[in-house]
Amino acid sequence: MRAILALTSLLAALVLTGCTEEARESLRPSRTGCYFTTGAGETHLTAEQASNAATIAAVGLRDGMDERAVAVAITTAMQESELVNVNYGHDDSLGLFQQRPSMGWGTEEELMDPVYASFKFYEKLRRTDGWEDMTLAEAAQEVQVSAYPELYRQWEDEATVIAAVFAGGLDGGIGCVKGSADVVAFDPAALAEAYAYQWGGEVSEAEGSTVVIDPSDAAAGWNRAAWAVARSYDFGIASVAYGGMVWAAGEDGWSEPDAEADGEAAVEIANDSHAAVIITFAAA
Incomplete structure (x- = not known):
């Protein structure tokens, strides 16, 4: 409470004294993380999220997948883990894609490796008939078989921007x-x-x-x-x-x-x- 009162008093003082641009700048939050910009829109990720998204894209391109496949993978990881390589989840789910050792995705150690986890995701996506004609959310659901398939849709636009930057050959995105x-x-x-x-x-x-x-x-x-x-x-x-x-x-x-x-x-x-x-x- 004291901190809030002090900040309020400071803001009031700055207003009364005409608040210089330098003072206003000092009160603004620092910009952090990574910013993605394309003709389709803009989005922001933390440094950790951006690093993981870059790995997902690199593995997809390495294995012959295209920009759309990368967008499907990023849509999935944004919903499953918020692009954070977590070592926990529902039942025995873990990692970027919340894959389960008990369901044959790999060992716990393997699934905590973003490169391996991404490879396994693309491997199943490649085997999914007609995924290219599906929406990003539909393709994600075909791979993940989630109890809440509708939740993938909320990430489609952001994933499209991120995939365009990492896999679309976009300059300076x-x-x-x-x-x-x-x-x-x-x-x-x-x-x-x-x-x-x-x-x-x-x-x-x-x-x-x-x-x-x-x-x-x-x-x-x-x-x-x-x-x-x-x-x-x-x-x-x-x-x-x-x-x-x-x-x-x-x-x-x-x-x-x-x-x-x-x-x-x-x-x-x-x-x-x-x-x-x-x-x-x-x-x-």
Whole structure:
């Protein structure tokens, strides 16, 4: 109660004194997490949710599934776990998709691995006849056999936006600012290992403070750039460059660097990024 009264008094004082823009800014909540923007709309995820969504998308693309399949998977995980890899659920359900060891999905350890859990989801989706012609919610239900199938519908629009960014080759559709995930010491080799596990391919370079990924085309490049931005909290990533554009840690958008404002090094990286995704790390 005292805290509320103090804040109320502060607000009143600011109003009476003409409240400067600087003071107003200090009272605004800090932007956190990751922001997704497409022509179809906008949505927001926490750093943890975005990282898990990026993994789901990478596994789907790795295994030959398309953007729509990724949207089905993300719709499902948003309903089942809110895109958080929880180690509990109804009966023995657990993980991103709340899959059950007792129903043959895998062991507890396997289902707590987002890569394995995503693989198992797509495996069943692929075996579902006609899923491509279903709504996202209907396809999710065919895989999950939920007692509450109508609940999947509420996530369709958000999942469509997220899938477009992670699997649709959309340029600059994601930016991440301040996150709550624990930041680990930067390690290009660890990111390269994660990339190989999730995408099923190798990076072209992982040394010093840089990882370079050579995509097959522009769509693949933006998919991998989005994945890297979403993993920025996990791996201490300072910037991601692709297509002549750069995203920097703490920014919710991509920009074309300017030599005067950002320095010659930033412009050089952006120029080199037309053909490759260039990931740089924060200082140790």
